[in-house]
Every structure is written in structure tokens, then in C-alpha cells.
Amino acid sequence: MDERFAAAARLLPGYLAQHVLLSLCALVLGFAISLPLAVAASRSAAVRWPSLFAASLIQTIPSLALLALFYPLLLALSSLSRAWFGIGFPALGFAPSLIALTLYSMLPMLRNGVAGILGVDAAAVEAARGMGMTGAQRLFRVELPLAAPVIMAGVRTAAVWTIGAATLATSVGQTSLGNYIFAGLQTENWALVLFGCAAAAILALAADQLLGLIESGLAARRAWRIWLGAAGLVAGAAIALAPLAVPAAAGAYVIGAKNFSEQYILAALVSRRLEAAGARVTLKEDLGSATAYRALAAGEIDAYIDYTGTLWTNTLGRKDNPGRAAVLATLTGALKRRDGVVVLGPLGFENAYALAMRADRARGLGIADLNDLAAHAPALAFGSDLEFLSRPEWAALEKAYGLKFRKQTSYQPTFMYRALVDGEADVISAFSSDGRIAAEHLTVLADPKGAIPPYDAVILVSPRRAHDRRLIAALRPLIGAIPVTAMRAANYSVDRDHDKLTPAQAAANLGARLPQ
Amino acid sequence: MIQLRGVAKSYAGRPVVGPLDLTIEAGEFVALLGGSGSGKTTTLKMINRLITPDAGEIVVEGGAAGESADHLRRRIGYVFQEIGLFPHMTVGENIACGPRLARWEKARIAARTADLLSLVDLPAESSSRMPGALSGGQRQRVGVARALAAGPAIMLMDEPFGALDPITRDALGRDYRALHERLGLTTVMVTHDVLEALLLADRVVVLGAGAILADGPPGDLIAGHPDPAVQALMETPRRQARRVEALRAGSAHG
Numbered sequence: 125m126d127e128r129f130a131a132a133a134r135l136l137p138g139y140l141a142q143h144v145l146l147s148l149c150a151l152v153l154g155f156a157i158s159l160p161l162a163v164a165a166s167r168s169a170a171v172r173w174p175s176l177f178a179a180s181l182i183q184t185i186p187s188l189a190l191l192a193l194f195y196p197l198l199l200a201l202s203s204l205s206r207a208w209f210g211i212g213f214p215a216l217g218f219a220p221s222l223i224a225l226t227l228y229s230m231l232p233m234l235r236n237g238v239a240g241i242l243g244v245d246a247a248a249v250e251a252a253r254g255m256g257m258t259g260a261q262r263l264f265r266v267e268l269p270l271a272a273p274v275i276m277a278g279v280r281t282a283a284v285w286t287i288g289a290a291t292l293a294t295s296v297g298q299t300s301l302g303n304y305i306f307a308g309l310q311t312e313n314w315a316l317v318l319f320g321c322a323a324a325a326i327l328a329l330a331a332d333q334l335l336g337l338i339e340s341g342l343a344a345r346r347a348w349r350i351w352l353g354a355a356g357l358v359a360g361a362a363i364a365l366a367p368l369a370v371p372a373a374a375g376a377y378v379i380g381a382k383n384f385s386e387q388y389i390l391a392a393l394v395s396r397r398l399e400a401a402g403a404r405v406t407l408k409e410d411l412g413s414a415t416a417y418r419a420l421a422a423g424e425i426d427a428y429i430d431y432t433g434t435l436w437t438n439t440l441g442r443k444d445n446p447g448r449a450a451v452l453a454t455l456t457g458a459l460k461r462r463d464g465v466v467v468l469g470p471l472g473f474e475n476a477y478a479l480a481m482r483a484d485r486a487r488g489l490g491i492a493d494l495n496d497l498a499a500h501a502p503a504l505a506f507g508s509d510l511e512f513l514s515r516p517e518w519a520a521l522e523k524a525y526g527l528k529f530r531k532q533t534s535y536q537p538t539f540m541y542r543a544l545v546d547g548e549a550d551v552i553s554a555f556s557s558d559g560r561i562a563a564e565h566l567t568v569l570a571d572p573k574g575a576i577p578p579y580d581a582v583i584l585v586s587p588r589r590a591h592d593r594r595l596i597a598a599l600r601p602l603i604g605a606i607p608v609t610a611m612r613a614a615n616y617s618v619d620r621d622h623d624k625l626t627p628a629q630a631a632a633n634l635g636a637r638l639p640q
Numbered sequence: 641m642i643q644l645r646g647v648a649k650s651y652a653g654r655p656v657v658g659p660l661d662l663t664i665e666a667g668e669f670v671a672l673l674g675g676s677g678s679g680k681t682t683t684l685k686m687i688n689r690l691i692t693p694d695a696g697e698i699v700v701e702g703g704a705a706g707e708s709a710d711h712l713r714r715r716i717g718y719v720f721q722e723i724g725l726f727p728h729m730t731v732g733e734n735i736a737c738g739p740r741l742a743r744w745e746k747a748r749i750a751a752r753t754a755d756l757l758s759l760v761d762l763p764a765e766s767s768s769r770m771p772g773a774l775s776g777g778q779r780q781r782v783g784v785a786r787a788l789a790a791g792p793a794i795m796l797m798d799e800p801f802g803a804l805d806p807i808t809r810d811a812l813g814r815d816y817r818a819l820h821e822r823l824g825l826t827t828v829m830v831t832h833d834v835l836e837a838l839l840l841a842d843r844v845v846v847l848g849a850g851a852i853l854a855d856g857p858p859g860d861l862i863a864g865h866p867d868p869a870v871q872a873l874m875e876t877p878r879r880q881a882r883r884v885e886a887l888r889a890g891s892a893h894g
Contacts (some may be wrong), residue, residue, distance in 0.1 A: 251724030253690060255738050255786070256713030265737075269728045345728060345770075 131626050132304060132319040137367040140323065142299040144364040147290045147327075149222055151283055154229035159275070161230075162237025163263060172238060179231040187228055187289040191296050194220035195415060199422065216415070216424045217408070221293035221300075228289055229282040236278025240271030273343035280335040287328040291320065297380075297408040297419065301327070306410040310384050312538050313624055330360060376404035377595060380419060380428035383410040384537055385618045385627065386475060386557060386611065390429045390581075392631035397598040413511065414438060421463040423588045427595065431475055433579035435459065437516040448578040455582075464587030468596070469603035473557055473611045476579035477517045478568045480554035482544060486567040493570035497551065498525040505531040507540050507549030517576050518553075524575035538619075557581075557608055559616020581606075605638050641666055642687060642794065642826070647696035649682055649850075657682045657850040659696060666701070666793070669820055669827045671841035673834065673873075679850035680830045684796050687828065688716045702793065714741060717787030717825075720798040723779050725771035731757075731782050732767035738790035756785040761815060777808035784816060788823070795820075797829040801836070813840050835877045838862065846870050 165172040182190070198215035206212035213219065244267050252262040268275075291302030304320025307313070334356040341349025377398055381391035388409060395405040408425050417439055419425045432451050436442050440458055445451070456467040481491060491497050497504075506529040512518050513534060521527060529551070535543055541560050543549040554561060556568060556579070583602065589595050614634045617625045625633070641663065648658035657679040664670050672680040685691040686698060689709040703712055725734050732753050739749045757764055760781040771779060780800065787795060800816070801809040817840050820827050831837050837844045838858040846854040846861070854861055854870040862874050 245724070245727070247720075247722035247724035248726055249724075250690070250720065250722070251718075251726070251783075251786075254688065254713060254718035254720070254724075255790075256710045256741060257737075258710050261741065266726055270726075 128313060128315045128624070128626060129319065131628065132316055135303070136323065139299060139301050139303055140327070140364050141367040143287070143290055143301045143324070143327065144361060145368060146218065146221055146225065146293055146298060146300060147283070147287045147331075148361060148365075150225035150229055150286050150290070151279070153222070153226045154282060154286070155233055155279060157226070158230045158233035158278075159237055162234050162241060162275075165234070165238045166241035166267075175234060176238065179234050182227045183231045187224070188292045188295060190228060191221060191224040191292050192412075194223050195296050198223075199418060202422070212422070214424050215422065216297040216411075216419045218298055220296050221290070221298040225286050225290055225293070229286045232278045232281035232285065233275070234278075236274050236281075237271070240274030240278075241267050243274065244270045273339055276335060276339035276342055280332055280339060283331045283335055284328045287331060288324060291324050294410050295383075295412070297411055297415070297424070299408075303409060306383060307388060307627070309536060309538065310388070310410075312619060312621065313626070331357070334360070376406050377427070377589075378406045378408055378425045380411055380416050380425035381407065381409040382413060382416055382428075384555075385630075386555075386615050387429065388627035389614050389618060389630045389634060390471075392628045393602070393635055394427060394429075394583075394599065396628075396631055396635055397602070398595070401594055401598050403594060403598070417465075417584075420584055420586045421465055423586050425586065426589045426592075427468075427583060427585045427599065429471065429581050430584050431579040431581055432470075433476060433517070433577040435582075436577050437520075441516075442577075443516060443520060445574050445577045448580065451578055452580060452582070459584075464590065466585040466587075466590045468583040468585055468599055471581040471583065471602055471606045471611075472604045473581055473606050473608035474579050475555050475557040475581055475611070477512065477515075477576055478554050478556050478571070479521070479551050480544075480561060480566045480568050481551050483565045483567045485550060486569070491569065492567075493572050494521065494525045494527075494575075495572060497569055498527055501527050501529050501551075504529055504550035505533070505548065506551050506553075507533050507535055507543045508553040509537045509540055510534050512553040520575045521571075524573045557611045557615060559612040559614070559619055562612060563616055563620065581611075601638065606634070610634060610637055641699075641701040642828070643697075643699045643701075644683070644686070645697045645699075647683075647686060647693045647698060649679075649686065649691065649693050655850060657686070657693075660850065660852060662845065662852065662855075664826065664828060666826050667824060669817070669825075669840065669842045670829070671837035671844045672828065672830045672847055673832070673837040673844055674847035675832055677849070678847040680832075680847045681798055682850075683847065684798055684828060684830045688713050688718060688796055690718075700794065714738065714790060715792050715794070717784075717790075717792040717795040718797075719780075719783050719787045719795065719800045721800065721802040723783040725779055725782055725786070727771055729771075730767065731762075731769050731771060731774070734771065734782060735767075735786045735789050737786060742790050752789060756789055759788070759819065760785045776804055777812060780804060780812060781815075784812075784819075788819075793824075793826060795825050795827045797827065799830055799832070802831070802833075809836075816840075834873055838874075838877065846873065 161175055165175050195215055198220050202212045202215045248266055248270065249262065252266045257265065290300050291305055293300045294302035294306045301320050301324045304316050304323065308316030308320060334353045337353030338350050341347065341353060379391045379394050381387040391407055391409065395407060398405050411419060413434060416428055417430065420428060432455055435455050436451050452470065459465040459467055479494065479497065489500050491500060513532060533549065540552050541564065544552045545564060554566065554568065561568060583599050585595065614630045617630045617633065618627055644660060644662040646659045646661060648660070649656050660683065672683060674680045682691055686693050687700065689712055700712060702715065735753045735756055736749045739752055753767060754764060757767060762778060762781050771782065774782065801812050804812065813836060829841065841858065844856065844858055844861055845852055848869060853867050854865050861870065865871050865874060
């Protein structure tokens with residue numbers, strides 16, 4: 125078997141267990157809320173229209189956004205609760221995913237519940253009333269049994285939606301089958317994307333078929349179908365969840381990573397070192413820039429790699445550029461004071477935001493730096509990654525050089541490089557440690573006005589691990605040990621189209637080149 | 641004894657019933673006869689509080705003070721045209737509903753179900769069948785059995801045989817009348833069928849626009865009534881019979 129598939133398959137038990145746990149909890153919780161609400165809605169139009177409207181409204185929010193919205197909300201709640209009761213709770217990972225998916229699962233269950241109960245033969249309801257059944261007896265003996273097939277059809281739809289949408293939980297730090305898809309998309313590892321999609325689809329299909337068996341059993345009043353479907357669901361869930369029963373070693377380190385190849389590789393490198401030191405490690409990948417830092421400050425992740433320029437502009441909100449050494453020194457002091465976060469030290473390379481062009485095109489237009497670019501910009505198309513245009517670095521560049529492009533388009537980083545090579549974009553927002561810069565013959569445009577601050581990669585450690593000897597001992601040898609050429613080579617080995625390595629393989633290669 | 645005193649009901653400001661006074665003695669078989677909009681069904685459903693009257697008082701003898709509507713309904717059998725058998729339960733489970741609500745023991749419920757099936761002239765093995773597999777007449781027999789299961793003294797019937805073919809309807813009507821006698825029931829039956837009212841009931845109450853137009857034994861009403869509408873209504877079966885007779889005679893002579 126292809127090594128990439130084998131690597132993906134090894135991750136399956138863990139990803140599947142988390143995915144099933146999350147989907148199952150969301151569905152059970154969603155059902156527990158939807159069913160009573162559907163009963164209330166079937167009794168009263170004053171409940172019916174607002175609740176159906178609210179459920180429909182939630183459905184119109186893209187599921188990715190819905191997931192993302194609960195992180196800041198929970199973070200605020202958590203800090204409130206910490207302030208009032210002295211107890212915080214994790215705002216990242218399971219909790220926001222569960223809430224978002226629960227809300228997301230409710231519409232089909234609520235809608236079918238209401239339709240099912242209202243659709244019960246009026247004569248049967250009148251007979252129940254006429255023989256003196258109380259409201260509850262009527263509900264449980266007549267209405268719910270008769271509405272059950274319609275209600276189950278709603279559960280089925282909700283299950284398929286929820287299992288599909290749960291792949292997006294990866295973006296708020298909850299492990300799921302989406303880890304394959306997000307990681308695969310970032311590293312252009314289509315085998316991984318395909319693997320993730322297929323796994324989620326098979327899971328959704330299996331749940332759908334088993335629930336369908338229960339639904340048809342309810343409709344045709346065939347008890348064996350109901351029991352067979354239920355037994356299949358229980359057995360499937362038990363098998364999928366089994367890996368979770370192995371108790372996670374207490375004190376496992378949580379290493380964070382943002383959503384691009386370099387971050388995956390460095391997180392894998394850190395994990396390898398920790399594991400070599402006998403520690404257990406969990407990865408939380410695909411975090412957004414701001415999310416990663418806040419999660420670290422809150423102690424939800426123990427360490428990750430960030431970049432001085434990002435912290436300087438985003439976390440400290442600074443717009444000036446006092447130079448490499450001053451930025452690092454100021455950051456180290458400010459983050460420690462403000463959040464208790466430890467800046468352990470720089471890795472030795474920079475991954476700066478930079479604007480890049482195809483070398484031939486730049487030469488043809490006579491563009492060497494951003495001053496030259498500004499003169500040609502109105503005739504050029506600019507492609508950026510998804511966050512660059514909303515970052516302060518872009519605002520600083522725009523202001524310093526007066527950049528006005530003919531067209532601006534945002535891409536996933538992978539597709540951004542494609543757009544540049546295909547000529548769809550003339551200039552892109554690149555990263556200076558990106559292996560594709562050398563490989564694709566790109567020219568990085570100089571920044572003579574120093575509008576963009578330095579972006580030295582630094583190791584950050586959470587406040588609660590600030591004095592953790594094992595962690596510090598494993599991380600310290602990385603300081604100053606990774607030159608930009610080594611990082612570019614590692615990044616390229618993951619990003620290139622042929623003979624792709626997994627981030628773990630690239631991390632192993634990179635680790636082998638480190639001084640022991 | 642069932643007593644209605646000054647009972648009135650209106651929908652959206654439009655009066656449907658009363659004010660109406662009516663006393664039904666224990667053991668009586670009363671037919672509430674009238675066309676659509678006469679208020680007969682509303683009157684019937686106010687007796688078991690499926691409909692709440694706007695004014696007046698209804699006393700159903702035998703209940704405790706402050707009896708809830710659910711408890712009142714458990715001692716009154718209720719049969720209606722649409723029957724409303726529970727499609728997810730067997731015939732036996734349908735019949736057992738009332739006794740289960742009254743928390744009878746299992747053995748007693750089983751014995752009662754078997755008794756009732758024979759009482760409404762259904763084979764014992766139909767107990768395990770689903771309602772969907774029965775004919776219309778059989779379904780209404782189950783409906784009657786279910787209403788009788790908890791041993792009510794009073795039966796309220798709303799067009800109970802209205803959806804059945806004439807032969808089944810006649811047979812079921814007569815069977816029910818026999819049950820009424822045998823079990824010593826008090827029966828109030830709503831119908832728009834004059835013949836059914838005259839042939840089954842001891843007493844016919846003719847309703848029109850929510851008021852009582854006539855009240856008396858079938859024989860008295862058919863002998864003549866001062867109200868021309870009642871008179872015309874009572875004439876209908878005889879007029880129809882004469883026309884049928886003429887048809888037969890015509891055919892015999894032709």
C-alpha cells in the first residue's frame with residue numbers, strides 16, 4: 125500500500141473515535157432538546173413558528189462559521205466563570221464543536237417532530253381524549269408511537285448532516301476525520317483529503333442505513349428491524365469508541381499547530397522530541413492564528429511555534445518596526461508580563477510575509493522591490509492567502525507604498541501558488557520560508573521601507589508549563605538550530621506535487637539534521 | 641342520570657347550542673336527531689367535556705366532586721363515526737386501553753378482552769389482528785368493544801354507524817341495541833338518520849339551530865307534532881316507504 129494511505133490508516137482509530145464521539149453526543153443532545161421542543165411546538169403555534177424560524181436561521185449560518193463563533197463566546201464565558209467561581213473550562217475543541225453541531229442537528233429533528241406529531245390521525249387523537257387519556261398518556265401511547273417513523277426520518281437526516289459537518293470541528297481544535305481533509309488540503313496531499321472524505325462518507329452512510337432500518341421497522345411495526353438497527357448502531361459506536369477507553373496518560377503534552385505545512389512539520393518535530401523523552405503528546409492542528417495564541421495563554425495547548433511579526437502586530441497591536449532584536453526582546457517581556465506566556469527563543473529562521481512574483485515576470489516588468497511594484501500595481505492582479513488582506517501587515521504595506529492592484533483575490537495557500545504559476549495572479553502574498561519560492565523560481569520583492577516587521581519563528585510555552593523541565597529540555601535544543609534552507613527543504617518535501625512526504629516524515633528528516 | 645341545565649356554546653360569537661335544558665334518565669336510549677348545524681354533536685361532546693360549554697351546568701351522576709375531565713371520560717364510553725382505532729396496536733390492545741388506564745390486572749384485562757370480542761360478535765382470534773386488516777363493520781365493532789371495555793354505565797355515540805353500508809349498519813344497530821338492554825346502559829346517540837333514531841331509541845330529541853324542537857318516544861313523535869319541521873322530518877321515512885312500495889307494486893304489475 126502507498127505509504128501515504130498507510131500513514132492515514134494508522135491515524136484512523138483515533139480520528140474515527142473522536143469523530144463518532146462528537147457526532148453521537150451532538151445528535152443525542154440535539155434529539156433531547158428537539159423532541160420536547162417539537163412536542164411543545166405541536167401544541168402551540170406561539171412556540172412553533174419562533175422555534176422553527178430559529179432552527180432554520182441557524183441552518184443558514186455556514187457550519188464552519190458557526191463552529192468558529194462559539195470559540196470566542198466560550199472563551200469569554202470561561203474567563204467569566206474563572207473570575208466568579210474560580211473554575212474555567214476549555215473553550216477550544218470539544219465544547220464549541222458540540223454546541224455548534226447540536227444546534228446544527230436540530231432543524232431536521234424539530235421539523236420532522238412537529239410534522240410527525242401534527243400529522244397523527246385526528247380520529248386517533250380524539251379517541252384517546254374520549255377514553256380519558258391524560259395529555260402525557262396521549263403523547264406517549266398514541267402520538268409519539270404514530271409519529272415515530274417521521275421523527276426517525278428527521279434523526280436520519282440530522283445524523284448525515286452532523287457526521288458531515290463534524291469534519292469541520294478540526295478547525296476549532298477538535299480532532300475529527302476532518303484532520304485528514306484540512307491537513308491534506310494544506311499539504312496538497314490529495315490522497316489524505318480523499319481518505320478523510322471517504323471515511324466520513326462511509327460513516328455517514330452506515331449510520332444512515334442503520335437508522336433507516338429502525339425507521340422502516342417503526343413504520344412497518346417490525347420489531348426485529350428496530351432491534352437489528354439499534355444493535356448495529358450500538359455495536360458500531362462501541363467499536364469506534366473503543367480507542368477512547370484506553371486511558372490517556374495524565375500530563376500528556378498538547379502541541380498546537382496552525383493550518384499550514386511548516387506548522388504541521390514543526391509540531392511533529394516537537395512531538396517526536398517529547399516522545400523520545402518518554403512523554404505522551406496530543407496534537408491540536410489547524411488552529412487559526414489568534415485562536416492558537418489564546419489557546420496557549422489559556423493553557424489549552426502547551427506549546428506551539430509562532431512568528432514574532434504576527435505576535436507583534438496581532439497580539440500586541442503594534443504598527444511600528446524597531447528592528448529584529450528589539451521586537452524579540454519587547455515581545456518576550458510583554459507576553460510574559462501580560463499573559464504569562466514564555467517565549468523560549470527563536471528557531472533560527474524567518475517566515476516573513478513577503479510579496480512574490482514569478483522571476484521572469486518581475487524581470488520583464490523591471491520590478492525588484494515594492495517601490496517598483498507600486499508603479500505597476502494598477503495593471504496587476506494580486507492573490508493573497510485567506511487572512512492576509514485583513515491583517516495589519518497588509519494595511520502597513522498598502523499605506524507605505526500606496527499599493528493599488530487591478531484585482532485582489534483570496535486563495536487557500538496551495539491554490540494561491542497555482543494561481544501565480546498559471547498567470548491568474550501576478551503577485552502573491554508569500555512566506556519567506558516556503559520551499560516553493562526556490563522551486564517555482566519566484567522573486568521575493570524587497571521591502572526597502574521596512575513596512576513589515578521581522579517574522580522569526582519562536583517557540584511559545586504556556587504559562588502552566590513555564591517551569592516544566594521535561595518540556596523545556598526537549599524544546600531548548602531547537603533554539604537557533606533550524607536554518608531557513610533546512611526549513612524550506614522540509615516544507616517543499618511536503619508541498620511538492622511528486623514524492624510528497626507526510627509532515628511526520630519531513631519532521632523526521634529535519635530532526636535527523638539537527639545537532640544532537 | 642345526565643342533567644344539562646341552561647347549557648350554551650357559541651363559536652366565534654355565533655351561537656351553536658342553547659341555552660338548553662335536558663335530563664336523561666339512567667337506562668334510557670336517547671337519540672339526538674337533527675341536520676348539520678343543529679348542535680347535536682356539540683351537545684353530545686359537552687357531556688364528556690370534549691367541548692367546554694360557555695354557560696350552564698352539566699351533571700353526570702356518579703362522579704366525585706371536582707372530578708377531572710379525564711376521569712369523567714374514563715367512566716363514559718365514546719364511539720364516533722371515524723372510530724379512531726389506534727393503528728399501531730392490535731385489536732386486543734385497542735380494547736385493553738381503557739382497562740389499562742384504570743390499572744386493571746393483566747389477567748382481568750385478558751379475560752375482559754375475550755368477553756368483549758364475543759359480546760360484539762367478533763372471533764376470538766381477531767384479538768391479535770391489526771385494525772388495518774379489518775372491514776369497516778368489524779372496525780366499528782372493535783370501536784364499540786373498546787368503549788365498553790372499562791365497564792362504563794354511559795355510552796355516547798356520534799353517528800356511530802354513519803360510514804357503514806346499509807346492511808352492516810342495520811345489523812350493528814340492532815346488535816348494539818341488544819347490548820344496551822343486556823348491560824343496562826344509558827346511551828346517547830347522535831344521528832341525522834330519522835329511521836335509525838326511530839328504530840333504535842326509546843326517546844328522540846329533535847334539535848334545530850341548537851334548540852330542542854321535539855322530545856318524546858318515537859311512537860308519539862311519529863303520530864304527529866305541532867312543529868311543521870318536526871312533522872315533515874317524521875313523515876320522511878313513511879313517504880320513502882310508500883315510494884319504495886309503489887316501485888314494488890309497479891314492478892309486480894308490469
